[in-house]
Amino acid sequence: MNYSLLIQGHLTELTLICCALIVLIVDRLVMVRSWPSHRYPVAAVLTASGCGIAMCGKFQADEAIAAMTASVAILSLGEKFTKQVGEYFLLLLVAAAGLVFMVHADDLLNAFLGLETASLSFYVLVALDRKRAEAVQAGFKYFLYGGVSAACLLYGLSLIYGLTGSLNFAECTQAFAGMPPSPIAYVAAVMIVVGFAFKLAAAPFHLWAPDVYRHSATPVAAFIASASKIGGVYLLARVVGAFHREAIVPAIVAVSVMSLILGNLAAISQRSLTRLLAFSAVAHAGYVLVGLCGASDQPIPMGALFYYAVTYAIATAGAFGLVMVLRRDTGSDNLEGLNGLNQRSPALALLLAIFVLSLAGIPPLAGFFGKFYVFASVLRGGSSLAIGVTSLAILMSAVSLYYYLQVLKRVFVLPQKDEAQAPPQVSRATMILLTALALATFLAGLYPQGLLRSLAPPL
């Protein structure tokens, strides 16, 4: 075995792991004793620079995950929710390393290991704020659901192994190519889709999402909503590409349709911004799954899905940044707290508008082109099933405008509750990060080719 090749292939993960160890050692050995008040900034800067090193190279899924991790690390500076600083950043980096390992994996079992490494870190991250009972409860709920989904996924993978005798992506693709759809393939398909639906918060397996989004610390929620989505979408697309398409498409269509309808309709009645974002995540999982509903002779639209996942992650991370500002300002994440934000801080209002409108899919923001490209690529196969699902998705995105505009109505139209309210306190780091995310959303939408060109599909 050639170790230098192995190291080269996993350089990103190794960088992240090393960075995690450095962060832990520095925090535990130096910072706790000498400068306790500087623990957060130092750990965040170390994490962000570790991710920065990991981002060297072509901007692909692993670099995108590292970039989102760096953003979350900077975001953490605004909400110092735990005293276990070193452990917190360690878990972030380990989760990121797990996701990157999953993205790099060429083999289903390795991918599963990466996914579980990341998921276990997520469970702990959610429950890390031990003093709040809701956080622990959300973490436990997430753990239970996640455990069941992992079991489903693993069972599905075992059936794939039984059918093909291999877990390698390329070999599976070949083995499935000539095979007629058997009942076992359908069972495996359902198991895999159920497992991924849990991870992506697609209906009807989304029940953990509103609680986790609401009760975990804001940066943790931002991390779960952004980086893990990029990895999840990427892996799902590869698994679907390697699997028996005819068997798996019906299950995907079912989950996609349910997510589109339930996510968009349930989001309408939400009163808390985080729960609204959670149901919007359910809806967005639906749009992503539309991208996998294409005809069976059609290649998976890897570029479109990657663009969608990355721009969605950026906009969601930005929106969670504003959740954090809102929480510091009003003490809760109720939508009422946003009333009249534009009068108090036009800059924050503009940032929120950019993120929300991107999620709603209004051009020239990135969310629009993401949806457009996913739909256009799926329709290229010309199957009438794809036309139906895409039409539903487009119409449901018209529904989604309603609740996104409700948020913006509070920000721009309604007056603030009491006139003398001071503008919300935002640290400079958060402001710079949010501005960068908003710029990325805007530029990626204006010139999508830049981001698309960087991805050479591995399939």
Added chain:
Amino acid sequence: MISLPWTIYLCLVGAALLRFWPGRSDGSVRAGALGVAVGALLLTLNAACQFEPLPDGSLITLTKAEWIPAIGANYHLAADGISLTLVLLTSIAATVGVLFSWNISHRLREFFALYFLLLAGVFGVFLSADLFLLFVFYEIAIVPKYFLIAIWGSTNREYGAMKLALYSFVGSALVLIGLLAAHVFTGGSSFDLATLALKTAPAAQQMWIYPLLFIGFAILAGLWPFHTWAPTGHVAAPTAASMLLAGVVMKLGAYGCLRVAMPLCPDALTAWQIPFASLAVIGILFGAFAAMVQDDFKFVIGYSSVSHMGFAMLGLTTLTLAGQKGAVMQMFSHGIIAGLLFGIVGRMIYDRTHTRDLSLLQGMRLTRRMPFVAGAFLVAGLASMGMPGFSGFIAELSVLQGSWKPFPVIALLAAVGVLLAAGYTLRVLRMVFFPDEDSKGRGTAPLDPLTWPELTGTLFLIAIALYIGLQPAGLMGWIEGALKSPLMRPCIGGGLP
């Protein structure tokens, strides 16, 4: 011609500048806004003077650059006689709209920023020759409309604004489905208008793509039964926004039908001709009857817009040269006249009397207190009911002429609509300006005098309606030339090139 794209950029830059305009004085913001609008008007006039249509009348490319090769979308702006007509209308409406919002002082900078963002979207739609680009501009125009109405509107503004936004977005969702389908069924390599119109999807697919595109766009044009956003939206909107809504935004819809839906689906046109013509004529009659029984002055104008846009839609469905010519002419003419009516009712009357209730206005003796307004409304009313000498007459006559041959019954019903227009116009004219002598006079206190921006704007619009009414040949020539181009030939009943 080359100056036309700059209308878009000027509006975008103007929006950004006005949003962050320094200083405390509102006067300089207004002057700046007027400067941007007049700048756009001058750019358009410059282009109109230089305009030399190609021999076959097709689109003249203004800018073309590769944009997103992954889906075959280009940044392609182009213009022909039809786009030029509508760009001209937009820049006129923009200028007059600024004049009629001179009294706004609440969050003035944001108002003009959104105003010019909306206009940038509208200019963009009229100048796009790439359908992806057109759709992007079409959607850019939706969000500013919502905020313009929700923040600066009056009656039921949040409801009206949301209704308008959702109707527009549902319409654009239908358009998006249709566009994607047309893109995919023509090979999935391009969004260029000319390419898609040349290749066209298989006839069986066109049969369902066409209604999606047509209805999707027609929602914004106020086609019955999808018109219900229009009266509430117009009533809720601040004056300048209702002028833009009726004046140009409704035209986006009609323009989309003509420029996108029809050329893309030439084989489905005749099959859907009668259904759509029926909807259009129902809209004409329904709008007119509804306008006749309203108590709110602005609702009268709102429903009359539905009725008048019905003529434009009817003209589109005739598939004859006269009908199409009349339709485009009606878009222009209604843009001018509806802008004038909304300006008079929303700005001149409502901002002074603080009521739009016809029975209250009846007792206010407005003719004696505001003779200029009475005179202006009289002229605008005559123009609106299609008096010869005004632009509306030529447009509606041409539509009726075009629709006589394909469907005489519908043409007759539409002609009844012209009579009804006289009915509801005269009704409000009598109630508000010439009430019976015995009605109790309540208001005697002097009203605020008219200001120069209102006077200028009103006279400007009346002059244009008259000029086009008396000298339609120039505009008609542009429109006719463009309609005879190979791209538009299926729309006037000619075969494929």
